[in-house]
Amino acid sequence: MDLERGYDAYVPVFAAMSDILPVVDVTEPFPAAGDGRRMFAYGKLGPHPSDAGNALIARTVAATVPALTAT
Incomplete structure (x- = not known):
């Protein structure tokens, strides 16, 4: 996910x-989870899920x- 472009950037992909x-x-569940900052860890490679x-x-x-x- 690209936090700068937002979640909607991935919908068409x-x-x-x-x-x-x-x-x-x-x-999809990330925006509903509240404070997005706690959902990511920020390091030298950029944000990744915490x-x-x-x-x-x-x-x-x-x-x-x-x-x-299911079959």
Whole structure:
């Protein structure tokens, strides 16, 4: 995610990708999570998900995977 461009910058990319393969858009829950700064750790490589951000990603993926793997 690019915090400067915002979450909406990824919507068209994920929409196009979802035509080809299953996509779990983990950007959607971030705005609803409140203070975005605590969701990211800031280091010399730029912002990456913090422990709280990774937990949010894990919950989002865990909730989505059963539907993606159902036969």
